[in-house]
Amino acid sequence: MAVSFLGRSEVSDLCLGKPPLRPLSESATVAEALAALKSSDESFISVWNKEGGGCVGKVCMVDVVCYLCKEESVLSPSSALKEPVSNVLSKVPGLVMHLEPYSSLLEAINLILQGAQNLVVPIIPTKKSGISRRKQHLQKSSTINSHNGCEFCWLTQEDVIRFLLGSIGLFTPLPALSIDTLGIINSDVLAIDYYSPASSALRAISNSLTQQTSVAIVDSDGTFIGEISPFNLACCDETVAAAIATLSAGDLMAYIDCGGPPEDLIRVVKARLKEKNLENMLQEFTISSPFDSDTLVSSSSSSDEESSIRTPARPGRHKRSYSYSTRMVRKAEAVVCHPKSSLVAVMIQAIAHRVNYLWVIEDDCSLIGIVTFSSILKVFREYLETI
Template identity: 90%
Template sequence: MAVSFLGRSDVSDLCLGKPRLRSLSESATVAEALAALKSSDESFISVWNKEGGVCVGKVCMVDVVCFLCKEESLLCPFSALKTPLSHVLSKVPGLVMHLEPSSSLLEAIDLILQGAQNLVVPILPTKKSSISRRKHHLQKSSTISSHNGREFCWLTQEDVIRFLLGSIGLFTPLPALSIDTLGIITSDVLAIDYYSPASSAVGAISKSITQQTSVAILDNDGTFIGEISPFNLACCDETVAAAIATLSAGDLMAYIDCGGPPEDLVTIVKARLKEMNLEKMLQEFTILSPFNNDTSLTSSSSSDEESSMRTPERHRRSYSYSTRMVRKAEAVVCHPKSSLVAVMIQAIAHRVNYLWVIEDDCSLVGIVTFSSILKVFREHLETI
């Protein structure tokens, strides 16, 4: 029954109500990408090849921040912000794939298991969408809205997991089994010591975007303290690159908390930037980026400067702390004996693609991801 259900479920069923995809040309600059990200409610902006009309990737705030953390970018922010966006895109092939609306959900799952994070799907034309499109063409926008006359949306791993969760009864007894029993806990995780420089985690942060995971922060005995979360980093603006360049991993975790960084950490960042002769970096970011008019760093008032380094109010996100508290650090966690369906519900509720797996003493066991969950569903179908 589950096989026939997935086989007859079209990708278009998951596209209902999805917003039109916002996009940029791969020839756009880093500064233009920042402007688009800050004016969008979406975490990612799609990037297209104008000549071929093909989506070649996606970019998020964390991609940009990691690029700005490079030594050459810190030394010359002017050149960094004028760099073509193609230099920032992930070089990992197949992260974004095109798929027709008539494709089956099984095809979508297979593409995800091959490495796709986002599936670009054409929006089927309706009378209402045609009217909206004409209105949109009358408005000025820095992003591309259509390609060869077609508009698109995209599906994520979360969309597929949410759809499966709505029909979870078809997969009995799989949902009741523990993630330990299913063997979907990965022990090979991205991690960094609490006291290590945050700058040493930039490579791991970039890799976590590709893997759709996060970077664990551990103490000396391997106890899980928290994480450097791409989700939280995406809530910040480009000035968080200064925090990454100057703070420890543990302090960065506190700095990027969605409530905004503590004033003492802002003061530390400013002082260390001065020591490193990088104090003009924040000013150049602000002058060159066409979006921070309300948070200027050029003010002579130190209180104004500090407030501009905090998370902009429009980029903060709130969420429940009920299942995220681990030794006063925020992280979505579960136990090895947690059931598959419980893990799915927990991840969906917190809008993450992974859960850290820890023991009762907070020792880190590993991580479970949406990709590994989908693999279990796919393998289950083959045994029916």
């Protein structure tokens, strides 16, 4: 049943209702990519080859922020924003892959397990009278690899997990097994000490984006305190680069929390930028609260006490919501589970909180590891090979 289900399910079944991608040329500047991200309802913008060769990657606010945190960018933010967006794109190959709409779900899972994060799929036009679905597909084949004259959407790991969850009964008894029993808890996590400089976590933040995970914040005993989440960073704006350059990892965690940065941390960031002779960052950017609805303009000549800075919430951005099933870990909200949690419970919890991973902790909050959507999909793929 499960094998036939995956074999007959087409990726087009997962594309229903998906909005078309907004293409951004790879020749666009970082500033143009930034503007596109701020005006988009999506966390990622697709980047396309200007010669019509297809989607070459994706960019999100975290990519831009990590780029602006580089030493050369910090010294001259205005120059960095004028560079081509190709400088920001991940150099890891295969993160974005094209896939035909009539490909099977099994093919999609195989590509994800090979490293694909987003699958670019042509949007099939609405069926017209007298024209079969297959015929429409053939008519579009000449433009299938070009964004000119053909709209695309993309599928994510979350889309596939959500689809599998809708038919989870076909995979019995797999869903009831614990993640510990299934052996999908990865103990090799990205982590940083609470008091370490946030700038020292830049590589880990960049890697967590590539791996679609997060960076754990731990104390000296290895107790899990919270996380620096790419999801939360993506809901900020480019000015969070100033916070990364000046705050500790623990303070950055508070700065990017969904409530917006506290005023005292904003003052700390501004003061430390001045101490480090990085006032050009104040001149280029307005240090902002990413979720507030009011706007107050500041300048680098203002005193710390006189400057309160708020910027409007970016339209269409999600605010992560936490249900009562989410553990509160030392006042830092993070989506966590127990090693004895069942596979289906972990899937539901991750889907509910719009994350691609769950931290696995013991009752004393000691960090065991992480479980990801890709590891879950690997379990489903291996299960099919045994039946």
